[in-house]
Amino acid sequence: xxxxxxxxxxxxxxxxxxxxxxxxxxxxxxxxxxxxxxxxxxxxxxxxxxxxxxxxxxxxxxxxxxxxxxxxxxxxxxxxxxxxxxxxxxxxxxxxxxxxxxxxxxxxxxxxxxxxxxxxxxxxxxxxxxxxxxxxxxxxxxxxxxxxxxxxxxxxxxxxxxxxxxxxxxxxxxxxxxxxxxxxxxxxxxxxxxxxxxxxxxxxxxxxxxxxxxxxxxxxxxxxxxxx
Amino acid sequence: xxxxxxxxxxxxxxxxxxxxxxxxxxxxxxxxxxxxxxxxxxxxxxxxxxxxxxxxxxxxxxxxxxxxxxxxxxxxxxxxxxxxxxxxxxxxxxxxxxxxxxxxxxxxxxxxxxxxxxxxxxxxxxxxxxxxxxxxxxxxxxxxxxxxxxxxxxxxxxxxxxxxxxxxxxxxxxxxxxxxxxxxxxxxxxxxxxxxxxxxxxxxxxxxxxxxxxxxxxxxxxxxxxxxxxxxxx
Amino acid sequence: xxxxxxxxxxxxxxxxxxxxxxxxxxxxxxxxxxxxxxxxxxxxxxxxxxxxxxxxxxxxxxxxxxxxxxxxxxxxxxxxxxxxxxxxxxxxxxxxxxxxxxxxxxxxxxxxxxxxxxxxxxxxxxxxxxxxxxxxxxxxxxxxxxxxxxxxxxxxxxxxxxxxxxxxxxxxxxxxxxxxxxxxxxxxxxxxxxxxxxxxxxxxxxxxxxxxxxxxxxxxxxxxxxxxxxxxxxxxxxxxxxxxxxxxxxxxxxxxxxxxxxxxxxx
Numbered sequence: 001x002x003x004x005x006x007x008x009x010x011x012x013x014x015x016x017x018x019x020x021x022x023x024x025x026x027x028x029x030x031x032x033x034x035x036x037x038x039x040x041x042x043x044x045x046x047x048x049x050x051x052x053x054x055x056x057x058x059x060x061x062x063x064x065x066x067x068x069x070x071x072x073x074x075x076x077x078x079x080x081x082x083x084x085x086x087x088x089x090x091x092x093x094x095x096x097x098x099x100x101x102x103x104x105x106x107x108x109x110x111x112x113x114x115x116x117x118x119x120x121x122x123x124x125x126x127x128x129x130x131x132x133x134x135x136x137x138x139x140x141x142x143x144x145x146x147x148x149x150x151x152x153x154x155x156x157x158x159x160x161x162x163x164x165x166x167x168x169x170x171x172x173x174x175x176x177x178x179x180x181x182x183x184x185x186x187x188x189x190x191x192x193x194x195x196x197x198x199x200x201x202x203x204x205x206x207x208x209x210x211x212x213x214x215x216x217x218x219x220x221x222x223x224x225x226x227x228x
Numbered sequence: 229x230x231x232x233x234x235x236x237x238x239x240x241x242x243x244x245x246x247x248x249x250x251x252x253x254x255x256x257x258x259x260x261x262x263x264x265x266x267x268x269x270x271x272x273x274x275x276x277x278x279x280x281x282x283x284x285x286x287x288x289x290x291x292x293x294x295x296x297x298x299x300x301x302x303x304x305x306x307x308x309x310x311x312x313x314x315x316x317x318x319x320x321x322x323x324x325x326x327x328x329x330x331x332x333x334x335x336x337x338x339x340x341x342x343x344x345x346x347x348x349x350x351x352x353x354x355x356x357x358x359x360x361x362x363x364x365x366x367x368x369x370x371x372x373x374x375x376x377x378x379x380x381x382x383x384x385x386x387x388x389x390x391x392x393x394x395x396x397x398x399x400x401x402x403x404x405x406x407x408x409x410x411x412x413x414x415x416x417x418x419x420x421x422x423x424x425x426x427x428x429x430x431x432x433x434x435x436x437x438x439x440x441x442x443x444x445x446x447x448x449x450x451x452x453x454x455x456x457x458x459x460x461x462x
Numbered sequence: 463x464x465x466x467x468x469x470x471x472x473x474x475x476x477x478x479x480x481x482x483x484x485x486x487x488x489x490x491x492x493x494x495x496x497x498x499x500x501x502x503x504x505x506x507x508x509x510x511x512x513x514x515x516x517x518x519x520x521x522x523x524x525x526x527x528x529x530x531x532x533x534x535x536x537x538x539x540x541x542x543x544x545x546x547x548x549x550x551x552x553x554x555x556x557x558x559x560x561x562x563x564x565x566x567x568x569x570x571x572x573x574x575x576x577x578x579x580x581x582x583x584x585x586x587x588x589x590x591x592x593x594x595x596x597x598x599x600x601x602x603x604x605x606x607x608x609x610x611x612x613x614x615x616x617x618x619x620x621x622x623x624x625x626x627x628x629x630x631x632x633x634x635x636x637x638x639x640x641x642x643x644x645x646x647x648x649x650x651x652x653x654x655x656x657x658x659x660x661x662x663x664x665x666x667x668x669x670x671x672x673x674x675x676x677x678x679x680x681x682x683x684x685x686x687x688x689x690x691x692x693x694x695x696x697x698x699x700x701x702x703x704x705x706x707x708x709x710x711x712x713x714x715x716x717x718x719x720x721x722x723x724x725x726x727x728x729x
Contacts (some may be wrong), residue, residue, distance in 0.1 A: 010515040060439030062397035064411055065432045072424040072548060082554070134520070151294070158296035162404070162629070164503075164540040169298060174511055177504055177632030180639060182306040190295045190303065197294035306636060321603075321642045326626070406626050412608075419609035422547045422571050 004188050007175045014171025021157045026150050027094040033100025041108045058098035067091040071163050086161035096153045101143045107138030147204035151197050239432050241417045248413030255399045259334040265338035271346025292340035298401050304329035305405040330402035338395045349384035389446040487556050487686040495534050499525040500541035500555035504630050506655035506696040507710040507717045508561050520710040521705045531693050543609040550678050558678030574676035575690045582669025583615050586646040586653040595667045596620040605634035605643035614647040615671045649673045698725040707715040
């Protein structure tokens, strides 16, 4: 226990960076993912094909590979240094958006066709129907699945460890490398992650239950969640 | 800044990448079998009438799902052997502990997700199925075996495939505890040639091919059992 | 249309990687008013994190000296043996002071300063173990780090050894402590840093490799390399090198090692 208290401020600074990384990645991947999901759902092949390819390639690739890619590729393209933190942020965003896009796409399809037709009938154009009628419902339907994806993202931030971002996992290994108390240190860090992720999963479950009531008992989100 | 692509290194070092691929396949295959066994047990426990088992399985699932895999791998490799009797720990140390820790970590982590898939599959069946099965005089286990499971298995194949794909991808994290799998070897190529982009690109291609093959096989499976996936794939 | 063409040209140049034409790192550092140095965070006493979370060590002091001489702020970026060369090539960092041996193979892709530290590879083992030289390692397990030269040196010195490869040195030492490996091998000073004051471990054998440490700088930037070389010589001549050395390797330190090395100073 003394090991933890002596290094608490360092571990917490790592935790802070984890929260920052997760928060920003959630924000960015939500927008990029929604955009990609809408594109893939489009009936125009020149929009849906590139989105499909992107989504499938990313979903077939381990996150660690995406991290290495960005780490090696971005400086080649932009020929200027970027920090490991931003490298990790870009990787997590690109990776998670592919999964979010699939959730959004499933959500879009959960909105009855009649809604779209009546939206068009009132004189809204295609984009407006998407923006004001379909998307809000899709997002609401998919909220539990989205929260689950954010839990996954929160855990995934631990991979930033590999390229040297001193977030919670790397902070833990740095402390462990000095103190050699693996059991206590990794146990403490595991607890921190667990509290955050479990807390979020309770939120997801609550949303899901509310949804189930609204949707007549179907565990639709649950099913989609398994799918994605 | 100067970067000229040199794809020739991939040919020179193809042996490394190939041995890495073999280890990835081995790691994934062993973990798949174990995680299916654990996952199905836990998933059935979660829906069974015995409250203690339901609770146990619930704790199991939440515990393994909510801690990052990399931390769990560190724990199994560095943390866990410390509390074992000396003789066991040294036996493990002589027998590729890194591989054993990776298998244990990947299997338990994946099994928590499989348990949820199985639970959802069982619970998605109408209550009437249970009632009908029990009314024919079958016991709980009998009903589970001959009525519920055959139907549930059909439903859970697609989400199970996703877990299989995730397992394949997650096996890449074993590199952090020194398992010389595909990602590890791609970085070894990088270390020897400083050709990080080319090496990473090649490994990614191999992972994509693996994913495609796994999806292809499952799609074929679905065709053998038509209709099972209709509920899932829209 | 002209805009479009110039956009394509710019993108093309970027892809060809010639956008940074002619500019020396020296000018970039001065313009930016900050020196970005790639250092180790896990290699005491060269570069490590102390209990209060500060980056300290012999190489960190060297980085501070360079920044002070340049009159700019210092920014430290953690590198590992695996990532450092790419970080330099990609321009993440201006230079590498990261326990890096000057190897001909590495010199093909980056340039090196003159040697600022001379080291060699040895073995760290449990006290009273039967391992004295690389010969005793046949059939045993040795731990080291991916991307370092240690991996290949030990394989050459003892082909019959099983090598456990980690991402960081302390993890390799942890493997030795936990009995996962019979020895850790790398440069003797890094072993010294891992062992620290611990009497249960000892460093054995003769050097089985020569490891001259140099500062890594981008390829073909002689203005920058000259600046670093002259700074190193001034560091030595002014006596600051010896003072810094005493601070980290002197009799009062955890890493006692006598100074036998002499820097190459040009007249």
